[in-house]
Amino acid sequence: MRAFEQFPRSGRPLMVKKFGGTSVADVERIRKVARLALESQRAGNDVVVVVSAMSGETNRLLGLAHQMLSRPDARELDVIAATGEQVSTALTSMAIQSEGGQSCSFLGHQLPLRTDSAFTRARIHQVEQERIRKALARGQIAVVAGFQGVDSDDNITTLGRGGSDTTAVALAAALGADVCEIYTDVEGVYTVDPRVCASGRKLKSIPYEEMLELASLGAKVLQVRSVEIAMKYEVPVHVRSTFSEEEGTWVVSREKTFESRVLAGLACERNQARVEISGIEHHPGRVAELMELLAQMNTSVDLLRHCREDVHASLAFTLAEEELLRARPSLEQLVERMGASRVHVSAGLAKVSLVGIGIRSDPWIAARVCRSLARHGIGVSDLAVNELRISGLVEGNHADEALRILHEAFLLAPTDAAEPSAAYAEGGLQ
Amino acid sequence: MRAFEQFPRSGRPLMVKKFGGTSVADVERIRKVARLALESQRAGNDVVVVVSAMSGETNRLLGLAHQMLSRPDARELDVIAATGEQVSTALTSMAIQSEGGQSCSFLGHQLPLRTDSAFTRARIHQVEQERIRKALARGQIAVVAGFQGVDSDDNITTLGRGGSDTTAVALAAALGADVCEIYTDVEGVYTVDPRVCASGRKLKSIPYEEMLELASLGAKVLQVRSVEIAMKYEVPVHVRSTFSEEEGTWVVSREKTFESRVLAGLACERNQARVEISGIEHHPGRVAELMELLAQMNTSVDLLRHCREDVHASLAFTLAEEELLRARPSLEQLVERMGASRVHVSAGLAKVSLVGIGIRSDPWIAARVCRSLARHGIGVSDLAVNELRISGLVEGNHADEALRILHEAFLLAPTDAAEPSAAYAEGGLQ
Structure with missing residues (x-):
């Protein structure tokens, strides 16, 4: 703009x-x-x-x-x-x-x-x-x-x-x-979808950066692009309910948030698909070609991994099932050009994400995510850790339980004294 | 345009x-x-x-x-x-x-x-x-x-x-x-609405002028304004059915019509109201004021009569009931300004019109209209005869019968040898 x-x-x-x-x-x-x-x-x-x-x-x-x-x-x-x-x-x-x-x-x-x-x-x-x-x-x-x-x-x-x-x-x-x-x-931005996890709480405020991560990771409460623009032009955004007089949640710059926080919140994107292409001839241009193709189609992928195995390479990524449907014909052409030996698609997955500024400074958080879930028999694949978030794939029917487990592990016992910073973030693309 | x-x-x-x-x-x-x-x-x-x-x-x-x-x-x-x-x-x-x-x-x-x-x-x-x-x-x-x-x-x-x-x-x-x-x-332009009068026939062609009159008088088959533009720019218009391959009716300039005709057709506008304002102080500006008011509101009236009775005058006109609803507040103000002694509104009327070039040359047509209807006990009020049409008001529940009577009287026995020229023209403003 x-x-x-x-x-x-x-x-x-x-x-x-x-x-x-x-x-x-x-x-x-x-x-x-x-x-x-x-x-x-x-x-x-x-x-x-x-x-x-x-x-x-x-x-x-x-x-x-x-x-x-x-x-x-x-x-x-x-x-x-x-x-x-x-x-x-x-x-x-x-x-x-x-x-x-x-x-x-x-x-x-x-x-x-x-x-x-x-x-x-x-x-x-x-x-x-x-x-x-x-x-x-x-x-x-x-x-x-x-x-x-x-x-x-x-x-x-x-x-x-x-x-x-x-x-x-x-x-x-x-x-x-x-x-x-x-x-x-809804009344504002929640630590986690209160329909999934009864202990989810409404936040008084959340910084743009964390809101942006949460919106990107499946929060339907605000469109990603709107948060980008709000952040760029420092527009104070107040998310609130039409059906109540109550104060909602303020999305503002970090210095204007009312609490200092380490962890932001939990988000969940459902109806995700994972595509794995293996046996590709190793070539540095391959990933670029794929990303260009998807960018042309306005499709965003996440959790992209590119592994070299001997002279061959494999490529895995997730995207929304709906996007997969749209991207499939072009993807198939590309895979053929790549001369891949095997393409494997799994659907019905959910991407669960924990967002917060604390993640960049605490290497133990990722380990605790896996440990908490494993204790309840939930496996996580394609774990990715970035500056502001940890995301992992779980089976779709484990998503709600995973959210409850992680909310209890991280957001009911905040590492600082203030109210835990987190965002209600639920839903896929529909 | x-x-x-x-x-x-x-x-x-x-x-x-x-x-x-x-x-x-x-x-x-x-x-x-x-x-x-x-x-x-x-x-x-x-x-x-x-x-x-x-x-x-x-x-x-x-x-x-x-x-x-x-x-x-x-x-x-x-x-x-x-x-x-x-x-x-x-x-x-x-x-x-x-x-x-x-x-x-x-x-x-x-x-x-x-x-x-x-x-x-x-x-x-x-x-x-x-x-x-x-x-x-x-x-x-x-x-x-x-x-x-x-x-x-x-x-x-x-x-x-x-x-x-x-x-x-x-x-x-x-x-x-x-x-x-x-x-x-519908298959084209008819001599009279075939749903009302079974002997109604589809025309091969009709000149712009007659089509314009019929459309103004209630034919829903073409909007009046469209006929005006077609006439002005000599656009050949072909009215035909989406659901059949058959040739419909051509609306063209008189010299391009296929038959020579004396009478065009029958039209009917239902849901008409008649407004009569009496005891107005006689003043030449009064009618103009009324017409200006209605023009401002984009309301068209018909069968306007302005009678002088001694020092007072009366004013009567018809308009669609729907228009009356819209025009009423402004009309009431105007009537008050006019200092009228009595305002009478009757609704549920129908305006039946006979259209054709023959009307300008045959003074007996108007008389035959009244005689034919009177023979069946249907009264006509506010009869108006113009160059191309005769219109009269009948009670709404007599409209269908009046159309059938007039169709038989004028359009089954044409005064020239060619196919009778007439147009399907039915419906009010709804």
Whole structure:
């Protein structure tokens, strides 16, 4: 995203409030959103609202497209998918008017919110703020469609699952908002998914870096890209529930977090597949070729290992099952070119990750992860330790138990006196 | 609509094909549309497809809006309504691709198709053809969203019920298309609605002027505005069924019609209301004031009468019940300003019209209309005779019978030897 031009400000605090699909699921809930926005405006703020599609709507629309064609054209898919937010945005604007407020809706192409041309998973290049500024100056609440933008040729693009978070944070960055509030159906960021582990606790705050790791590792509470932008432009993000008045979790820079922490939290990505290609002729370009291929397809792999065995080499990595389906034909071509002797794919795996700044300084943490799980008969494969995280693969049906074991081992007995820093991080790509 | 700029042509014939809601009602029907478009392309034509929303979808979307607010903001209403065509357009483009063709979808803002800012009933100012030309030059079928455009400020607008006809004809005019084919769920233009009167027959052709009258008087088969544009730019329009191979009805200039005719056809507008305002102080500006007020609201009235009675005057006119609902508050203000002594509204009426060039030359036709109906005990009020039509108000529950009586009286026994000229014209504004 490019740097933002300066624009005169009103002097009033500026709030960007993003509401997810469950918060705009029906007319009554949209009215609730309108009231929240109006309360904030009446308290003296300039208010920008970003909405997702009504829950279930994006799936309905994509289902329609897939009924037509098993692999629909990505450009046309985005034209269809963008209508979900178009409807909820106008309905939200109407709801504000029906509650006595003034508002105006804006679609991606109307701002415009410019992206690259990677349909279905576009990245934001620039957000024009002029129309929003004018609406705010007129005393209106600006209601902006999340998830959508346009490329340089005015083709409609979408930002991928959870893309409305990214719209909200990018807008907050462009407008220099005082806070970006992400309203969702959970109370904030948790040490671990409380539905899996009853001792999971809501955090008061978490630094961008840890949130970024957790989001990358399966946390559905915020889209990865939105955390990247928040971190880059230092946008304070407040994750909170639409259905409660309570303070949620602040995602802020490390120096602004309220507690000092060693370990951040647990994340889990389900429906993972592991691909192992063995008997490849050893050649330094092979891994590069694979990574380039996957980058072209916008597929991200994790836990990549490249082992040399005599004159041959093997290559293993994990990716989401859904991605595997998409990547398979190209992968098969590449494997053939590599002259591999064996390709083995295992699915139904879960990637469990422990995130925290403490990991870079304590070599024993990895050992304790394996020991704790082994004690309960859970095997871990493809363990990877980076600066901020440890990830390992377990069988999918062991994931919940693994999360509970690790939560007890690391996050109920924090190594410092403060509240354990951790994040609710659950779910795969669906 | 402004005059069109010249653009280099491919030399191949150019067909604009418009498909209504029932023709794109589900995935299977959209595939049928795709096959029709591809057949035409394979026969050597450049093909532009214009689609309406899947049938029922516009009503579903407007219902959602009205659930939120009984009088939703017109700008936001259009943002929602336009999504219906956005979805069907992309689905149609996907269907063409799934049948092995190449295609690209275009929304109103992508061409752009510029309109004025009269939300929910905008008029087209200009259609840019560059993107469509480029798509055709690449061998693609251009699939254009009907019903929608953008105003000069990029706000989304819609063209009113049946607006996709207007999109298609305006595109055909802009592109200099050889024909604009309107695919619908009836076989063409009929002498009278065959569901009401079994002796109704399909016409081979009808001149623009008569079609315009019939469309204005309740024919749902073509939007009025589309006929105006077709007439102005002499676009040959072919109204035909999506579900049959048969030739439909050609709407063309009088000199190109195949038969010479004296009477055109019967039309019926249901759900009409009659407003009578009496005891107004006589003043020449009063009627003008009323007409200006209604024009501002984009409401059209018919059968307007202004009678002077001594120093006072009375004013009566008809309009659609739906329009009355919308116009009522402003009307009441105006009536108060006029100092009228009495306002009387009657609803549930139907306006039955006989259209044809013969009317201007035969003063007995009006008398025969009243006599035929009177013989069956049907009273007619507010009879109006213009150059090309006779219209009268009957009670709504007499409408079908009145159509059958008039069809027998005028259209089964034509005054010339050729096939009687008449048009299928049924329905009110819903």
